[in-house]
Structures are given as C-alpha cells and as structure tokens.
Amino acid sequence: MLTESMALGDLHGDSNRYDWTRLSDELKSNLSRSVASLALCNGDKVLFACSVIAIESQENLTRFLTSATLARAVISDDKGKFHNLKIKVRHEGSEVYEGVLSEYDLDRNFAIVIISTSLDVHVGLFKHRVEILPRGMVLALGRGISGKLIPINVILDNEAPLLKRSEVWEGGPLFTFDGKFVGMHLFLVLRAHFISWGSILDWLKCTSLQKKTKVARFGSRPTCDKLNSHSEVHRPIHRDDMTSGYCEDLESLGYPMPQIDMADDGMILVNTFEETFGDAYREGVWDEFSRSAFSDIDRYVVALASFKGGKRHFTCTGFFIEWNGSTTILTSASLVRSSSDENKTDENLRIEVLLPNKRRIEGLLEHYSLHYNVALVGVTDCRVVRPASIQPYRFGCSASVGRSFISGALMATSGQLVSWSGTLDCMCIVRSSCKITKAGIGGPLVNMPDGKVIGMNFYDKRIGTPFLLWEDIDKILAHFAEKSKAGKVGHDDCDPSRARFWKMDGDDSDRVLQWPVPEPCWLRPDDLVESEDDELGIELPSGRKKRYGYLGGRKVILF
Template sequence: MKVLKGKSLKRNGSIDNLTSPKKNKRTYLTRSSTKNKTILNEGGTTELLISGDLHLEPNQGFWSELSEETASNLSESVVSLALSNGRKVLFTCSGIAVQREGYVTRFLTSASLAKAFIDEKEHHDNLKVEVRHEDNVVIGFLGEYDVDCNIASVNVQNFPDVQTVVFMNLLEFPPHVNVVAVGCDISGKLITTTGELNCLSGSVPTVMTATCKISKVCEGGPLFDCDGNFLGMNLSFSTEGTLFMPKVRLLEKFWQCCTSLEEVKFPKEVRVEESSNGEIPNSHQEVHQDLLNEYGNGNLGSLGYPEPPKSMLNDGVILANNFEEPFGDICGRGVWSELREAVASNIHGNIVALASFNGEKRFFACTGCLIEWNGCTTILTAASLIRDSYLANKIVENLRIEVLLPNKELAEGTLQHYNLHYNIALVSVNDLCATQPLKIQHRWRDNRELLAVGRIFKSGKLMAARGLQFSTVVTHDCKFLGYTTCAITKAGIGGPLLDFDGKFAGMNFYDKYAGGTPFLSWDAILHVLEPFKTKRTVADAGHDGYASHLLDWTIDGDHSVKFNRWFVPLPFWSRPDDLERYDCEMRSRRPKFVQCVIGGTQVLV
C-alpha cells in the first residue's frame, strides 16, 4: 500500500494544525435552510461555495421501518466534514465514527477530503476541518490518509453524542438486499437515499455498487442495510450507482493506514489540560512526587513498589503501573454533574477500595462495590486482589484484606468466595450494611453511555470515566468479556460498570494495550456467583478444601480446558520518553482481530 507520508499532515509524530484556534474553542454553525448561502461562526460568516443539493430530505419511509434504537444509532454515527479557510467553505463531505478512546474520536471518510486539502493548501494558509453532528461543532485534524485506497481519517477531541459503527457480525452481501446511504450536510441535517446492492452472492471485492443515488456531500458516509447493520463507506456516484467500500475492505485499509488513537498527538495550543472525562496528563508526575515525598527514604516497598534507581533520580522518572494513578473525573466534577443527585449519591455510598497485605507489605489494591447477594450486603471485586501473580490458578494464602469504606473508615475484610477463572471475588465486612446496594439483576440497554467507577485505596478519591461499549475480538483468554471506551487505570480493577441511571452493567478489568477496558457483564457474573450460594466459604472449607485444580466452575457455554490468565502489569520506574516507546512497542505486539465472514467462511482480519 502506498501511504502519502510525504504529503500527509504527520510531522515529527504530531498532526499539523489546520487552524490556530484557542484552547477548547468551539465554532457553532447555525442550521441553514435551502435558501441559505452563508453559515455563522464565532468569527463572522462563512460563505458556502459548494454546488449541488445539500438539503435532501431524509427518507421518512425508511426511518419509519427502523426501531427507535436502530435509527438513533444510525443517525449518531455520521457527521459533516467541512474544509474551510475560516471564511469560506471550500469542500464538504460526510464522515463515519469508527473509534473512540478516552476523549479522542476518529472518523473515516473518503480521500476526497485529503485531495481537497492538498489542492487548497497552495492557496490558503489557515485551513481547518469543521466536524459537525447536530448542533455540536468542533475543529478536527486530518490524520493519516491513502489516496490510492481512497481513505482518510479525521481526529477530534471532546466530541460528544456520537456512536461508532460496529464492524463485528460482518455478513455476506446477498444481491438485491435493500440498503440506505446516509450522509450529513453542513447544517447538520441527515440525508438518506435507499436502493439495492449490485453484487454477486458471496463476493467481497474492493469496491461494490448499490443503486442509491447520492450527492457529493454524502461521500465518505456510511451504507447500512435495513436492519441497521453497517455495510461500508460511500465513495462516489457513477453511472452504475453508488460506489462503496465494503466494511471488510475498509477494515483492512483502516488497520494498515491508521495508528492507535493512543498515539495521536494534537497541536499543543488545542491540547486540553484536563479532558472531558477528567484524564490528567501530568498525573504520573504528581503521583511520583507524592510517593517520593512520603515514602522517599527507602519505604516504597511497603506499598509493593520498587525503589527508584539512584542513577535515574535526576531524570524526572515516573512510576508506571501504580495503584495511585487517578482516571476520569473526580467525584463532584465533570461527568458527575450530569448524573441525577440521587444516582450520584447512591454510587458514592456503594463504592469501596480494597487492599491486600502480605505481612506489612501491600500486595494489591483495587475497587469493589457493595451488592445485594444471598440476603446480605457483600463486596464484589476482582480476584486479582488475592491471586498469585505468577500462577493463574493459585491464590496467595493468609493475606490480610483492608477495606476503605465510603465514609473513609478502614475495616477488616474477609474473603468469602472467589473464582480465579473469571477473576471474581466476594469479600465481607462485619456489620456492613448499605441502604441501597447495587443490584446485579438490573438490565441495561447496550446503546447507553456508560461509567467505569473506581476508588483509590490510599487517597480515597472516587472517580468515574465515561464511554461506550464497542465490538472487538482480542486475544484475551476469557471469551465472555465485553469492551468499552471508558479509560481507567489499575485503581479501577474490580470496579463496577454502570449506566447513567446507576444500573449495574458489569465489572471492569484492566488491559493497558487492548485499546479499551474489558468488563464481565452482569449476566455472566450472576452465573459465576450462583454456585457460591451452596459452596462453603473459604474460612469454612480452608484454602486447600476450597481451591480447585479442575475447571468445575465454568458457566454454560465455556469450553475452556485451562484457567484464564488475567495479566496485570507490574509497577516499574521509567523515564517518560522510555515509557512512551515501551507502551508503543507493547501495543504494536498486541494482535487485533475483528471477526468477519468472507465468501461464507468465518475469518479474523
């Protein structure tokens, strides 16, 4: 594949700024009618120079056939992309939301946007890409692109209310199936046109056609079937119909052309000091300094941390993979303000922090939540709290467990039950009672925005990171995991995944290099907990009597022949630049797969 790195906007690992906006500045475009010739922004008016019908009415018949949930997902996955010089709109097309991690969202579109940028860059010095979804408009930054493969990416920060398309459950392309091409014009209005696929059964070429008649503004937008399944990206309209890139091929080009979102760097003048989900870029250094100030005289070992090498003390070293690293928004800020007061209060009262100790040395720290189980209040957490770091099916015996309660009091915890295969543990505290503990049996809607919640044992800070569930297939041993874009740290292991009504969706784990946060869903957890009701506790059975070397605890549908491994990265000291290179290398080594069906055969690409 030929990637135009010489002409791309990547220089020295960063992305060129297509404008010079102030930090966190947004440009708000007014809705325009078919008669409007200008749009308003914060700097005056922008003249529309785009020809063609940009204001086609959405196909009402098509939308009426969809469920409310499917229609919402479709409409939230497409945006308008407008290239302008700050005064005139020079080019416009549509884009597809394909990836979201933390506060960064990536859109894919056709390479026509990159071509327009290259052509217009010779005549304009202040080019920018305005990304619009409904009334939300932000400045985007052109990322990698490949003109030969007709694909380009646009990255944005802090862009709410978009739904990434799902590449999983890829189907064959049967001929004459009904489809709809979706686009978004510069006013934020959706444009849809229906048609049929023109293809041979089972064939998945690089480019396919449909009978939909799209306008230029729909180039780069998504193509769906009438069940809401994402089929591909619209490229252009020809005499044969609308040309589109099937999602199988789009996915191939995407992985080849685009880097990880974690490696995307925005211009310094627009880089946020604290993201919308509260991620604090300098938290490594803050944690490092606090730890050295308090434990700098050879006492870091009591927290389970190695001492920093003396040769590195003057190099601004940081302690990677520690248990004190915050994530998301601290309680009372950011996303917490979007929750109803009763919901926020209930979350606060049900989240605890736990730490296990081997003698006086801390072994592990994580989050837990108070649940209603078997007629009493119990703490649900991760079995990483007591698992042997080197043996997947062993625990470290005789660990002391301390629980930091919501009122900041410390209490002694007792291990009741655990399942190392699914990384679940139950811990009790004498006389512990919650007014309204979390109920695992509550159902939740897959399309809702979610919160990963955690509490730091040492500081007691309560945190929440927002995100959405996304579909992926990675190489984790446990096949029952889902993934969200909620960005957490090790402190969030064992914490609950909740919706914005406070309903329990699952329990979070930590995989730094998977591109998302893994979680075990509420229904799987219920299946894991069920045998505990009749099983003797650890204290009653003893460690030898409770432990099992056979997979006799697996839930229905699990055909595992060995224990799942739950790798948690160990803490270590590093120079910041070395850590960044190390993380990039580890991410590149991590295989990433998406399940596809090509020509009737299920494959991983």
C-alpha cells in the same frame, strides 16, 4: 537495622514500662510541652480524639501536626449531619482552645491544625532527632482530652503483631529515652505504625505544593482539588524523589525501588495503584448522572487492599451487592491472587476495606473464582444503606467507576460498549471505550444516567476496559451460593494440576484463565510514549475519515 529511608514502621506495646520519673525534669518538661490533645466535637459530644505535635509558635498563632485521620473524620460528614462541629485543643493546664483544620494530605497521612493563640510549646523536635532510626523500645507520648500526659513504651519492629487501637497516642510523637525525636505515631486499621521525622520534615517543607485543601472551617465540607488535575492529587513519582523523602514508603506500598546503578534521566514509577482516571466525584461526567444516581454510587463503591505482613500486595475497587440473603462486596480475585502462582490464592493475606465514609475495616474473603477473576469479600460492623442496583440488559452510554484506597477519592470516566477484542482469553469478556487505571479494577460499569450496574471492570492498559456482563456474574454468584450450601466457603474449584475447575456452560477452556495486570516499574520519560507500530494500515478512499478499533490487541482502521 532500620534506616531513615524507611517512612513507615510497625509498633507494638511492651508490658515493661520505662519509668517516666527517671527522666530529668528539663527533659520531661520539653517532651510534655511538645504534645497537646485534640478532640473533634459536635456540641459536647466527642466524635474523635487524638494527640497533636507542636511544630510552630508565633504571635497569636500555634501550629500543630497530627494524623490525617482527623481530616477523614471531618470529610465523612459530607451530608452535614453534624451542625456544630468544632476542633478543641488542650495543652498543659485546663484551658481549651478552638482549632482550625488548616491543611491535610490523605495520601501521606498528615494534617495541620492551628489555633489563634501563642502557647508555651516546645517546637525544637527536629533539632534534636535521631540520626538512624532505632530498633527496639522507644517512648510514645499522648495527651488525653482531660489534659493528662500519657507515656507508654512501644517497640519499633518490621514484623510487629497487631495492636489494639487507642486514639490517645495517634498523632503523638515518638522519642528515644534520651529525648531525641523519632517520628509520629499513627494507626492504620488494626496495625500501629509510625512516620519517621525525615518524612515529616520533607512534607512540611513542601506543603505549599502538596496540600490538598484550602483552610477548612466548619459548617461546610473542605473543598478538595479536582482529580482531573492529576499533578495536584497523585503527582508521578520521580527518581529524584528518593532523596526528597516524597516516596520513602515505596517498599511498604509494594513498589520496586530503582536500581542503584540505574541512571536517573528523570525516571518515573509507572503502573501504580495511585494513578487516577476520569473525573472526580461531582465533577465532569458526574453531571450526566441523575442526582440520586451519583449519590447511590458514592454509597456502594468501596476500595480494597490486601497486605502481607506490613507490605501491601494489591489494591482495587469493589462494590456492595445483595447476594444470598446478605450484603457483601463484589470485586476482582486479583486482590488475593498469589504473586508467585497465578493459579492460587495467597492464604497469608489480610484484607482492608475503605468504606465510602473513609472508615477502614477488616474484610474476609468469602468466595472466589480465579478462572473468572471474581471474588466476594464480607465485612462486619458495617451498615450498608443502599447496595448496588442491577440492570443487566441495558446498553448505551456507560461509565466505569473506581475509588482510590489511599485518598478515598471517587472517580468515573464514560464511554460506549465496543466490539474490540484484546489478548484476554476469557470468552465472556466484553469491552467499553472507557479508559481507567489499575485503581478501577473490580469497580462497577454503570449505565447513564441512572447509575445501575451492568458489569464489573478489569484492566487493559491500551484497549479500553474489559468487563464481565452482569448476566455472567450472576451465574458465578449462583455457583458461589451452591458452594455455600455445601459448606465450601472460600474455596475455588481448581486443583494444582488444572484438571478440574468450575466453568459456565459453553466455556471450553482447558486451563485456568490468566488475568495479567502490569507490574509497577521505573521508566524514562521517552519510554512512556506508547508505540503505534502495530497498526494495521488500510488505504481509505479520499475524503473518508479514519476510525480506529482493536482486533486481537492490534490497532485497526474501521470502515
């Protein structure tokens, strides 16, 4: 049985429509008045349309809730190519009102739109709600831009099949057939989902703390908070959030739930894919790039996630490159590595790609090497304006770049190439002093100030950032090209006995290399402080300043 603790669920349509006319006139009126249509237009051209749910009506103001897809559509116009953007809201009747995107939360998929008119809407949804989320058929309501109310039956199910996307119902409400509010209908790429009323209510109660923007009026792009202020973008998930609804969707994100018998003590979920690093796009270190460089980086860096059923498996960064006569995405093979056997891929995973314009599309695994932790992911229906430029032999000041899969935020942190060594046993690994999070895995290491790619990043929680140099990546890509000619697309050269696998010249490994990534876990605040007990101390002459490095994963003092 589904319970209220589940924030996200899956939906699929049912061919046996429930007869809308069987509902009482009063119930039909209330349900109808709770829904309006929304269209994002450039002049007379409709760019995006969805439904919205009425949540507040007062003198000269009506407030609506909808999916954050609206906000993503607005943000995607970051070059200002649309000069007459307007939000048009239509309730019952023929009157059309101009709306304003008041606030949004990309992480939790909410947006608020207001109009400066008091409409006769029904806003009592949360007073008439289900106590336990139903399993089975419910009623989804949407309103088309013509003003027509469109009811449809959907089935709540954890293992729902793919559903053809229709914008009409996105952002609209779900009800039981006795009129009790279930949640909000939304789409994530190809699969339909819903957000429960409990998650909605908790978010509405704390929007003053959680909202991501000031009021956004058209003619300029919404101004987002800096990534540097991590508490305002991805605040840590605490144990007491389990009762507030902030993290009701932990399970769908692939994160562990805290043990019931575990004492609270302010416990925090660590090693998540949502932890940010460095500076937000156009802030801080981005000022050190040339103007064309940071614009190009924004165009070629993407975020990827793999899913098994409705549960997220892994998230990382990737970037478009020219390869073998086409454009594809280079990323980490951790995206598809099996959680039960690190020497295999999980063939049941599907891949989603978040493009720079915030559009999400399906990705296809083309090639991978688990030994070197490299993968190529192809996409269709995507025009790549400018793939990454490569400059393999220039070293100096560099920057590691990543993109968040949930928010789409682009981030970077700078550092130098260093002679440190850690515990990864790949002979090709080089390190920089850049400090990233798991979100940066698979992202490019670029030189400064011209932003050309010199390598691809992996992750080490303590010791800077390990990466592969482009000259080694180029050899791996050449091997992939040979496999393509032989028709071995998508296959690694590794058998279960580990006796055979492709290696570069000079690599004397007798087994497939391991690329560990720290698992998400719950920790007490006192356990978050990293110990330096393994420091190799050396007495320095008086007046000499200490400099530190790492040797084999242990901290050392450098002369």
